[in-house]
Amino acid sequence: MTTTRERQQIQQEFKDRMDQDELLNCMRCGFCLPSCPTYIESGFKESHSPRGRIALMKAVVDGVIEPDEDVERSLDLCLGCRACEPVCPSGVNYGHLLEEARDIINQNKKHSLPVRVLRKTVFEGLFPHPGRMRMVTHLLGIYQRSGLQKAAHATGVMKLFPESMAVMERVLPKVPRLKEMKNRPSSLPSIGEKKKKVAFFSGCLMDTMFLETNNATTKLLQLAGCEIAIPDTQTCCGALHGHSGEKDAAKQLARRNIEAFEEAGIDYIITNAGGCGAFLVDYDHLLKDDPEWKDRAVQFKSKIKDISSILVELEFHKKVKLRSDGGRITYQDSCHLRNVQRTFMEPRILLQSVEGAEYKEMKQADHCCGSAGIYNIVESEMSMKILDHKMENAAATGAVTIVTANPGCLLQMKLGIEREGLSDKMRAVHIVDFLLESVKE
Template sequence: MVVTELQQRMQESFKDNVDEEYLMDCMRCGFCLPACPTYLVTNKDEIHSPRGRIALMKGMRDGDVVWDGSVEESFDMCLGCRACEPACPAGVQYGVLLEETRVAIEQVKTKSVVEKAVRKSTFDGVFADQKKMAGAVKLVQFYQKSGLQTVTRKIGFLNLFPPFMKEMEAVLPAIESKKKRATPSEPKTTTVAFFTGCLMDTLFQETNRKTIELLESLGVDVMIPKEQQCCGALHGHSGELEKGLRNARTNVDAFDSDSFDFIVNNAGGCGAFLSEYEKHLQSDTAYAEKTTRFSRKMIDISSLLVKLGLNERLKEIQVESKAIVTYQDSCHLRNVNKVFLEPRTLLQDAPGFEYKELIDAGSCCGSAGIYNILQPEMAKKILDLKMKGVKELQPAKVVTSNPGCLMQMQVGIQREGLEKEMQAVHIVDFLYDAIYKNQN
């Protein structure tokens, strides 16, 4: 094997960044294979399995594997859904290994001027400053409200773009101006701090508003720390972990208070990265204690709603008609935060609906952060598999717990021409409507 300068630098980067002990935890038993969407979609190609990728990581670290396009493709093709972790009897920390691998690659890989500019504007701009995110979303709002969207669609301008971009544009939520919070009159028994999220507080601000109203109706005093920023998950999944941890420290400082009982979030992807702040910052003496407090208070919205007794309130509402509702898991909510039963119990008790389990509900829908943008062909294949189960079940509502999953499922429904028969909705929007529409 000819050792080029790039090969040598890449090997050194893997040695510096990828933990050898974690690599050695893999017993190569293969229990992860049936859980891996890319392994299954690629006709069981080992290079696109967790076991195969760990072998490549070790080979790169040891200098036994030559860095080339096929190795890079294997790592790029990984969804990062972490379905392999619950399936692994040895407890391999695949999520850590994948993050470390992407950091190792990012530090050495040659980037074009355009890629450098995009990364800087994304990771140091929009996803590092909530004001910049809000500004970007205002441009989308102008596009929707000014009539420009109507004209753009009418003249077929979007046909000049790749099909997946046209599909994503079609499912963007209608962005409304923020409404002023009403002062709740119910007595408060619990205080929570709400992690509003960057996309959730801009593109999906109506879902955030309904989250607050639902909590307040259950006797919760909701606080919103103003200094919070994007959780940093996108940075961490894109080889920019240190920039993600910059956001993490900002958020830990913003939520470091004894004045609330829980820190609640309503986006599965954000929740997983937030819950792992403690792991990422445990060696930082200035933040180790703070992140421990942060992690102990972190809770997903569905878990908190169950804890607050929303199930009983749902049962009190009597509705005769029964439409089918099903649930598509957020990979990170299920595989990292282990939240599985709580959203299902809420849907089972929802008035006017009959809950039915979706085939392979725990398998990834193909969204995976920005995976459906970076890997549109593979994302489409994974979504097509998901939609087979949806079409077989024929639900009126497909409920999700993550904005990316929500938009991906909407794309799937639209692609199949099922918009008039079913709808993808966030679990908060679904529960809010189930309560308030049936009470009026």
């Protein structure tokens, strides 16, 4: 609970920092409402819609209301999926407003000691340090391989945790060994004629827990004719920090990444995680007030491209034989890949080019699955409501494989499959893993 002094400070910073032109851009037309999962799942509660949240931000700026617990709760409940942005006739950059508001509240609110310790550990002590990320993942691998995981399931220990966390523990990928995570290449040659020189943004979770997906990504790039540079000084994209009210930390990570890729001499910077890619292309906004870095951020942004986009650009699907005997497939959009990077046709083009795989479009494939970073942990109830509807639509396709393009979405879909008892009938897979297993050389 915030004190009177904290609320006064928050209100002043709202006046000083919030983009009032952007707030006024909202015409209250309501076009965003059908696209907002929390508005729908809350029973059409206005304060849980993009329009309602912007109205709350504007009211705080104008001094009409205080930034109390109800305002904070409304902002916290937002997934940040940004599905409101493509449908907004005024082009309101809602995501930028949300991140600024969350940062103001977080930086002026005194958290409890356990929360402060947790945030410091995660945001400062873990994600910015690749070596520590590898070590934590290594410990998870020991838990999975040593028999401890089986013992935890046999003794019922996992029943002490919330249901969504217990199920999530079961669907986590089998993580690689420490040696595999450490022995990463800094460059890879193209296979066949070289068409492009690209750099690969390997990420933090992607290069540890989802290492095999990163390996599949680089293999596809090589097959498409790309020489690949993988700068070893790159770090976490900063999305988790930016979405959680740690904007200064996100800026530090952005500067490190821009510097890491500047001297690579490449055509594109390739990403394979929708959430990371969306935050990377927002570096120009993140650093717009930094005279030393703003132009460098614009240059960096101009090179970001999702793996599906470059594969289509290089006509990978026409030159490499793709075949699957896995039956019907469907696709779940990564919100940030679709709504921020505006990449949605390319994954579908690739999937529809796989012989033997019958593609079936999912109803509301563009709606959020409820993952949203750590949202499915901190806002489990709302997340599971959204997931339940997503699984209804997925099951209605009759697909045996759900393909997606973001690690959080992938885990959420696996969680949904497990919760619905469909593990023997359906699987979820990242698009690059599906494509690589479909390659017939």
